[in-house]
Amino acid sequence: MIFDIYRLLLDYFGFQNWWPVHQGQDKVVEITVGAVLTQNTSWKNVERAIENLIYKDTLSFEKILKMPIEELEYLIKPAGFYKRKSLTLKEVSKLFLNSKEINRQNLLTIKGVGKETADSILLYALDKPYFVIDSYTKRVFSRVGFCEEDISYDELQKVITNSIPKDLEIYKEFHALIVQHCKIFCKKKPNCLNCPVAEKCKTFKTSLFTF
Numbered sequence: 001m002i003f004d005i006y007r008l009l010l011d012y013f014g015f016q017n018w019w020p021v022h023q024g025q026d027k028v029v030e031i032t033v034g035a036v037l038t039q040n041t042s043w044k045n046v047e048r049a050i051e052n053l054i055y056k057d058t059l060s061f062e063k064i065l066k067m068p069i070e071e072l073e074y075l076i077k078p079a080g081f082y083k084r085k086s087l088t089l090k091e092v093s094k095l096f097l098n099s100k101e102i103n104r105q106n107l108l109t110i111k112g113v114g115k116e117t118a119d120s121i122l123l124y125a126l127d128k129p130y131f132v133i134d135s136y137t138k139r140v141f142s143r144v145g146f147c148e149e150d151i152s153y154d155e156l157q158k159v160i161t162n163s164i165p166k167d168l169e170i171y172k173e174f175h176a177l178i179v180q181h182c183k184i185f186c187k188k189k190p191n192c193l194n195c196p197v198a199e200k201c202k203t204f205k206t207s208l209f210t211f
């Protein structure tokens with residue numbers, strides 16, 4: 001049933017091919033930095049901050065670590081919370097430069113890296129099969145009827161990963177499709193009438209007569 005949602009979203013939206021990086025940039029660095037910067041802001045703002053780092057030729061773990069904190073704050077300012085995010089970026093850079101292995105455990109020791117950020121880095125930057133849960137995921141799956149809205153991160157991650165093939169590309173696509181779906185259809189005020197997963201959705205079925 002959960003996999004049916006994936007198929008319906010993929011049929012409707014097509015492959016999202018996340019996470020695109022700028023030409024000539026290191027994929028691991030750009031995605032990791034983007035995963036930290038995207039907290040509590042729009043992607044448009046993250047792009048502006050990443051472009052500043054690229055323009056100054058500083059999008060590398062070495063350069064981020066060496067750079068004066070004030071300069072880093074200035075460059076990433078468009079992404080908001082720039083003081084906290086600068087410190088997190090320095091810690092993350094240190095971890096990548098000094099650790100033999102990057103895993104969920106050591107990522108989660110860094111202040112400013114929660115489960116969603118850690119799993120985004122593991123999945124999209126390091127190609128490890130960790131399914132990313134965010135507020136969109138909780139929204140869709142609770143509305144469709146698979147869980148309560150206040151389900152925990154770990155519980156929902158378990159529910160989803162137990163229901164779909166353990167496949168890196170499916171994990172990447174499914175999360176990207178959920179984000180796209182929530183931006184277009186399953187918004188705070190949902191647009192259910194044209195929704196590609198309406199036939200499977202409990203909210204749609206129970207509120208059919210109110211539309």
Ligand code: SF4
Pocket residue numbers: 140143144185186187190191192193195196197198201202203204
């Ligand atoms: S039918 Fe409505 S509530 Fe259900 S997934 Fe689609 S947009 Fe969301």
